Amino acid sequence: MKKLINQPQNVVAEALRGMAAAHADLLRVNAEPPYLVRRDAPVQGKVGIVSGGGSGHEPLHGGFVGTGMLDAACPGPVFTSPTPDQMLAASHAVNGGAGVLHLIKNYTGDCLNFEMAAELARAEGIEVEQVLINDDVAVQDSLYTAGRRGVGATVLVEKIAGAAAEQRRPLKAVAEVARTVNDQSRSMGMALTSCTVPQAGRPTFELAEDEMEIGIGIHGEPGRRRMKRASAAEVAVMLVEPILGDLPFRSGDEVLAFVNGMGGTPLLELYIMFAEVARILEGKGIRIVRSLVGPYVTSLEMAGCSVTLLKLDGELLQLWDAPVKTPALRWGA
Amino acid sequence: MKKLINQPQNVVAEALRGMAAAHADLLRVNAEPPYLVRRDAPVQGKVGIVSGGGSGHEPLHGGFVGTGMLDAACPGPVFTSPTPDQMLAASHAVNGGAGVLHLIKNYTGDCLNFEMAAELARAEGIEVEQVLINDDVAVQDSLYTAGRRGVGATVLVEKIAGAAAEQRRPLKAVAEVARTVNDQSRSMGMALTSCTVPQAGRPTFELAEDEMEIGIGIHGEPGRRRMKRASAAEVAVMLVEPILGDLPFRSGDEVLAFVNGMGGTPLLELYIMFAEVARILEGKGIRIVRSLVGPYVTSLEMAGCSVTLLKLDGELLQLWDAPVKTPALRWGA
Amino acid sequence: MTMAVTREAAEQWIRAYAAAIAEHEQALTQLDMAIGDGDHGANMHRGFQAVLSRLPTVAEGDLAALFKLVGMTLLSTVGGTSGPLYGTLFLQMALRAQGKHELAPEELEAALRAGLDGIIARGKAAPGDKTMIDALKPAQDALRQALNQQESLPEALRQAEEAARKGRDATTAMEARKGRASYLGPRSVGHPDPGATSAHLLMECAARTWV
Amino acid sequence: MTMAVTREAAEQWIRAYAAAIAEHEQALTQLDMAIGDGDHGANMHRGFQAVLSRLPTVAEGDLAALFKLVGMTLLSTVGGTSGPLYGTLFLQMALRAQGKHELAPEELEAALRAGLDGIIARGKAAPGDKTMIDALKPAQDALRQALNQQESLPEALRQAEEAARKGRDATTAMEARKGRASYLGPRSVGHPDPGATSAHLLMECAARTWV
Ligand SMILES: Nc1ncnc2c1ncn2[C@@H]1O[C@H](COP(=O)(O)OP(=O)(O)O)[C@@H](O)[C@H]1O
Ligand SMILES: Nc1ncnc2c1ncn2[C@@H]1O[C@H](COP(=O)(O)OP(=O)(O)O)[C@@H](O)[C@H]1O
Ligand SMILES: [Mg+2]
Numbered sequence A, B: 001m002k003k004l005i006n007q008p009q010n011v012v013a014e015a016l017r018g019m020a021a022a023h024a025d026l027l028r029v030n031a032e033p034p035y036l037v038r039r040d041a042p043v044q045g046k047v048g049i050v051s052g053g054g055s056g057h058e059p060l061h062g063g064f065v066g067t068g069m070l071d072a073a074c075p076g077p078v079f080t081s082p083t084p085d086q087m088l089a090a091s092h093a094v095n096g097g098a099g100v101l102h103l104i105k106n107y108t109g110d111c112l113n114f115e116m117a118a119e120l121a122r123a124e125g126i127e128v129e130q131v132l133i134n135d136d137v138a139v140q141d142s143l144y145t146a147g148r149r150g151v152g153a154t155v156l157v158e159k160i161a162g163a164a165a166e167q168r169r170p171l172k173a174v175a176e177v178a179r180t181v182n183d184q185s186r187s188m189g190m191a192l193t194s195c196t197v198p199q200a201g202r203p204t205f206e207l208a209e210d211e212m213e214i215g216i217g218i219h220g221e222p223g224r225r226r227m228k229r230a231s232a233a234e235v236a237v238m239l240v241e242p243i244l245g246d247l248p249f250r251s252g253d254e255v256l257a258f259v260n261g262m263g264g265t266p267l268l269e270l271y272i273m274f275a276e277v278a279r280i281l282e283g284k285g286i287r288i289v290r291s292l293v294g295p296y297v298t299s300l301e302m303a304g305c306s307v308t309l310l311k312l313d314g315e316l317l318q319l320w321d322a323p324v325k326t327p328a329l330r331w332g333a
Numbered sequence C, D: 001m002t003m004a005v006t007r008e009a010a011e012q013w014i015r016a017y018a019a020a021i022a023e024h025e026q027a028l029t030q031l032d033m034a035i036g037d038g039d040h041g042a043n044m045h046r047g048f049q050a051v052l053s054r055l056p057t058v059a060e061g062d063l064a065a066l067f068k069l070v071g072m073t074l075l076s077t078v079g080g081t082s083g084p085l086y087g088t089l090f091l092q093m094a095l096r097a098q099g100k101h102e103l104a105p106e107e108l109e110a111a112l113r114a115g116l117d118g119i120i121a122r123g124k125a126a127p128g129d130k131t132m133i134d135a136l137k138p139a140q141d142a143l144r145q146a147l148n149q150q151e152s153l154p155e156a157l158r159q160a161e162e163a164a165r166k167g168r169d170a171t172t173a174m175e176a177r178k179g180r181a182s183y184l185g186p187r188s189v190g191h192p193d194p195g196a197t198s199a200h201l202l203m204e205c206a207a208r209t210w211v
């Protein structure tokens, strides 16, 4: 296992120590139960936004804690949902009297734990709203599945809801904006390699040198289908076409295009993918007005990428452009 | 070869198309000869800063073109220095009458090409200064080598020199600041895996599952020595001790600590490394007052990391904190 | 111990299960690597090691205290899908064991059924969805039926264990419709479900402990 | 063609070298993977393919025009260490071939020596540093000596090629002191130098073309 770690069971706790040491200007880390919270939390009168999920997706979520995005993040063990006590403690820590919004990627584990946390928080008098993120078009039929997964759109929902909360919009309105971003976003991902969960010690799946997986999630799971490796141009078509058909996106739409790295794919390749995505969209008359390129929602060291498109309107655009100051996303501040 | 590319020989040109599509608000891309230049170049009265080098180190250098950092970057083929005509054209494009500073990582190829470019530029009436970056303590004796390599400090030199130029300091003064940053910086890197140059098609070297290389550069070269894999804590000692001893750094020093990912190592592990580095520095009475964690000077998809320490003073700190607005480094703007 | 499950016997069950999970950690994780995310063994092991370390704190308590400790510990240390579900199982059992220091066979059956109902209410999985339900529900049904037929508790548990094992084995042929494995669609067929496997182990430990 | 190198013969040399580089691209890259960064073959190939495509633009020119085109093309398409160095070689040769349509053996020798001196001035490598110098300088010395001894140009070139080959082979045992390979220190020993290998090929093409 080629990892820069000490004990496999300590990776999350030790990475949190690193976050605390590196970003004391932006956030604080609570060790037990583990959560990260913006330095000045709770902000009186502001909706507190809490997200979280298994670790291994860094910078998601801890890297997005700060001004204009998340108030707190709850890290679980690698690829394992955190627990209700973390979410409850984080909700208390960010509750500035205007209620707390939980942003939840739609995985059974995350849903169950956040549900229990909300029950506990409400019982303790905190107003809680929850928004499920489920943008992955690779999961096709929610009658026969746990429903679409939350993937790339998570960053966009967190950023935009964070901006809305920063404007002191009320809880219901912030939740509403978060739901709109999720509704207007679609994603799909692929992998060239698997990844190795530290405690498992070997890759979750094996891919031959000439194979790839299309329709993966972000937990090292194999995807919908295994195929022969293809060019960046061909991969872009396989990812973008299902996205476009699903919303659907139409000629004249203005979008935020997000090419996300899964962790092991260098930026050079992500920009090649971005060029291919841009070419396809241009051919359809869809205009890229904002972009994001980089490893933001990762799956440890997996090689691969995902594409997310968000249909923008003036309101979402203005919230996207609003200042944000977190370890991993920062502008205007 | 597990890469998201089309033709191996086109990777740089296609990635540049992606950069242009994604970051039109910050920069322009010239295709022939290839260079990236900040959108509003040349800025009248401001020293123009040009860097460049082989590709495969993204976001270095193109990702640092914008306000407060580089005015232009010249990308060569993967791991191959760009050519004098690129540097000459870029120097013309950024010359706002206050002269041009070339920031050069100390590799024979880069030095030779930038030297020839400077000869040509001066012959065409552009005032040119050059600063060599050579912070890699893994290269020990410059009598028997091409001299120390430029690695992690490159980002710090580019950022701080960029801030000095933005303040409209004259060419000699900007070069002076750049030299100071280089002089006060030391780095060392290690690899858990090699990387594959697209046109070579297979890994530059092979490492067994239980091996690592200590003292690597950023071009997929093997390092100074091959060792059995060690824990993050042990690796941190191997990287930090030679750095501390070299400047030397002393108790009471204030530093910027930069843990850099080589491309294939996830952020989770980089933060574990940061925690280890912070622990060592704390033990020596050295205070981390600024930090940078992430893949900034990469070697394609190589797994591994490097550590850079920069001894700060009030002047450097103020320039580091100054606004920067580039694709890969951004704050205060 | 055939007439009722004492406080001591219940703790033996928990300890036996913790040991079984420790022994099968890698195997459970490998099952989860095939159709999930490769953490089920680690999740359960983390949880039950925490349970072991906290057992002394309820040494004086009744059965409800024991089950509540297990449930709360799983809830706050396991995470993922299995944490809330196994946590719910034990919390529901605790509700049925209020003030009790032993459970008669029928009381045990009712407590386990409440636990199963809790899991179904939370996870909303139905039999055939390829989850832990596919081991737990047949086991529960077999247990009730055997007790209704006046079988001894050990014999009833033996039948329940057998039903859990068959239920676990039946998941191999199923296409998952809940949890992470559902994302694989038809590719989930051909692998046993990790949660059904850990659930069978729970029944197996009961049958083995309470002879 | 034994008395002088004509414009046509010079172009044949360049074309032969471009073909040799194409043939040995992978081999050169592999040598560079061992002690460098794995691009020497690709670098040289890119450069000489560009040269081939531009040769028609100087079809009418003299030897200086030919060498200048080669030098400028290498300079603007190869990059890395070998671009400026091989570029300098040909630019220096161009200076010695001003207005000429053929070079007598001594003129050729002087032109090549100027090229070598240019490489040394730029790269500051000394013999024994494990660079292209270790093939080029022995070749150059052998060429001059043979011509001094009144050998024919083909025979002198044969001896030069042989010296280049021996020089190339001698780099295997050397520890690099210049270029990327120097970072490896003692680990650079045991591998031939890529640049010395491509430099030998250049002499080999001359010997083969100008018989
Ligand atoms: N909705 C559900 N109801 C009941 N059990 C479920 C449900 N979804 C998943 N499971 C069970 O959970 C097991 C996986 O647990 P685990 O790997 O610990 O959590 P995660 O899937 O979050 O990684 C599956 O094998 C399955 O038996
Ligand atoms: N200072 C120098 N002088 C002469 N030749 C050199 C020098 N440094 C390196 N070389 C030659 O350059 C070759 C490498 O060229 P190449 O791989 O194309 O460039 P780079 O090293 O920049 O990747 C080496 O094998 C060596 O022969
Ligand atoms: Mg999990």
Ligand SMILES: [Mg+2]
Pocket (backbone or CB within 6 Å): B054, B079, B080, B081, B109, D037, D039, D080, D081
């Ligand atoms: Mg090179």
Ligand SMILES: [Mg+2]
Pocket (backbone or CB within 6 Å): C032, C036, C037, C038, C039, C040, C080
């Ligand atoms: Mg799992």
Ligand SMILES: [Mg+2]
Pocket (backbone or CB within 6 Å): D032, D036, D037, D038, D039, D040, D080
């Ligand atoms: Mg090379």
